[in-house]
Amino acid sequence: MKLTRRAATVVLAGSVMVGMAGCAKSDRTTDSNTASGSSSAGSGGGTASDTFTFGAAGAPEVFDPYYASDGETFRITRQIFQGLLGIKPGTADPQPELAESWEPSKDGLSWTFKLRQGVKFTDGEVFNAAAVCYNFERMFDQNEVAQAGPAEYWAYTMLGFKGSETESLYKSCEAKDDSTAVINLTRYTSDFPILLTLESFSMQSPKALKDGDANNVQKEGDGFKYPAYAMAPVGTGPYKLSKYDEANKTITLVRNDDFWGDKAKTANLVFKVIPDESTRRQELEAGSINAYDLPNPADWKGLEEKGNQVLVRPAFNILYMGLNPEKNDKLQDIRVRKAIYMALNRDELVQTQLPEGAKVATQFMPDTVAGYNTALQPMKYDPEAAKALLKEAGAEGMTLQFAYPSEVSRPYMPDPQKIHDALRANLEAIGIKVDVVTKPWNGGYLDGVDNGLFDAWLLGWTGDYNSANNFIGTFFGSDVNDFHTWKTDFGKTLSKELDDANGIVDEGERTTAYEAVNKKIMEDYLPGLPISHSPPALVVGKGVEGLTASPLTAEMFDTVTVTKS
């Protein structure tokens, strides 16, 4: 009896399996593995691989770059889409992409773009002036939900939307003829047209946008729900999306064989999502990925010794120590702020705590940005003078609550705790009592900075494009900011000076104006303390050639070749 029951169970289980197998059919068209195979002999004795695999730190948001805001998404969409303006490889400067040239009107309010001819979207639609205007009108005309959240980059750069309270910088777009598009602005900004290098301003197929109801973003519970188009992007770039396997966390792009420019050298581009950094490193060492971003500077040497290449990007960022004069009124006195600055031994910090190539900052922007004031010298490290200045200001032995984020690494701040330790020791050396506060990046730190909970803190910024307004305009353009400049006597003046500089159409005059503002910020206002510029890196494994590191982390993969040894 027992045996029969057991046998029955086995028979039942077996028939369920057979039944399921009957329903389940393989979707394979051929019986070979498509993405991981290799083909065609390469140079140098190795075999050229048809796949470049990148270890991504996070999953992409949506593939519609207009609604995206994070680096992991842009890294993928950059290979699929192109903008009117592109980025010169290895720099933060613009170069022609879908527009061959551009010309402003005298007042800088009207921009004429001459478009590249013979370009098609991957759905076969033609790229022309009408497509450009359709894209801009689409970006401008957003529902309330999208305006508040997902259309973040447009809100940040163009300020307002169609019908919104805040007036948009964008006014209209005219398609003069197939190859000429004119974009009109409501007022001049130095960020235009360079902001068009942002991934969010990529050109997308009007037909696909229309068919996929691309603007239909809705609120759903505590998040946003995107239309179908957001997962089925159609651009003009060297690659197109093939598959997003969410269960296996891999995104596969394939070469766009109808691309108007030089075709991508490697047929498949795979992004494998691996959130843990040490796992990414092990995957590279095992040869199962070809590259990953932001290796820990402490690992650079070890990675190179194993035959990998660490590609160091030019530093296009700033690390600063923020100060809050509202929270600690001693900080309202510029002598106290100066004394703190003089106490910081930044040369030593750069040499001991930051990766090779890091520089001491003299102002709130890197030296490649127009408006950088070359005459400014770094504040000299002088603890004795700092002490004297503190005494003069009546702030001897003051207490400073100084915060840093835990469990995070940022391109401008690889190891916040070590940087904080070094700076804290400097402050204590001049008799300041430091009250250390640490919170997880998204577990109270960012909230704490925005809500003014710390006297002093470490934070930074990586530029979006090469413009002074993108650095100092972001920090102090409004006096309601993290530095609480509204609490100082210069807050409003500084905002006005920045606004004025941003509105100067003549490039030379504007640069001079920004240089002057930078001087004032450092010598007369000192709202915060610029610390350093740090070069972030990415690492590629053996056999990978043709990848140019970008200061904007805007690397293109179409020039990459992979050789298997």
Next chain:
Amino acid sequence: MLRFIVRRLVQMVGVVFVLSLLLFIWLRMLPGGTVSAILGDRATPESRARLEKALGLDQPIWVQYWAYLKRALTGNFGASTGVLPGRDAFDIFLTRFPGTIELSFFAILIAVILGIPMGYLAARRRASFFDNASVIVSLIGVAVPVFFLAFLLKYIFAVQLGWLPVSGRQSNIDATRVTGFFVLDGILTREWDAAWDAFKHLILPAFTLATIPFAVIFRITRASVLEVLDEDFVRTAESKGLTNRIIRGRHVLRNALLPVVTTIGLQVGGLLAGAILTESVFSFGGIGEALALAFEHRDYSVLQVLIMASAATFVIVNLLVDITYAVIDPRVRTR
């Protein structure tokens, strides 16, 4: 029996409801939040306020909870903001749950296959070399931190020897998805390479995840067998002249297994806690990794779905254990 099950199911609904309320409040009391996670270092006071309003996070918490409850009862748990922004939180659970089940199944299989025989043998050969060695191995299993063990296993078997993959659930091969259980899918569709590849991806994480349940099962089995061996009925059986095979199989093992079954049940329920770390270090796309990511991004919708679903799983597994218990030991049913 039916009454017993119904009573337990009603209790379960109550537990889940209370938990949903506590969880909702707790998540929103955590420092940081969705808005900071989305905006990062780009946040300005204005963009922050705008986004908070858009997400409805500026509403009083009871208004938010009521809206959540109404939605949840219709099966809508909201969209993700961090793990996979825009995707339905419940879909994320459904996509990732098979991964965790697959991993947990292999882990518990390893723990049981190794733990019970080793525990039994160790008890039979008490104080022998084998006994001492296995006790030490099980202690190491509990004591070594998971991330260190994982790192070591990956370094030896994946990086140095190249026998097994470092991380993930499957290589980027053309595999057909049917059930979401990758090994099973490969078998069902006869894509043997896909099944084998998925299986290879399971080995290291399953061993890592199995260490603690193995240690616990081993020790409980050993202690339980030792206790039963001392019982009068074993001596009676021996004096009756029964064969060793019958004594061990029918009398010792069967009686010793009762506490072991309970332990296995508890370990299965508790596997998710271990899966959070194991899946994260192996970048294994299950709900454990999703939980860690959702927590980091303060992805409320996903956290709510995953924690509620895990709690429900835990309760269900415990119910199943109680039923198994009732089957093995009829006395439980009458209590």
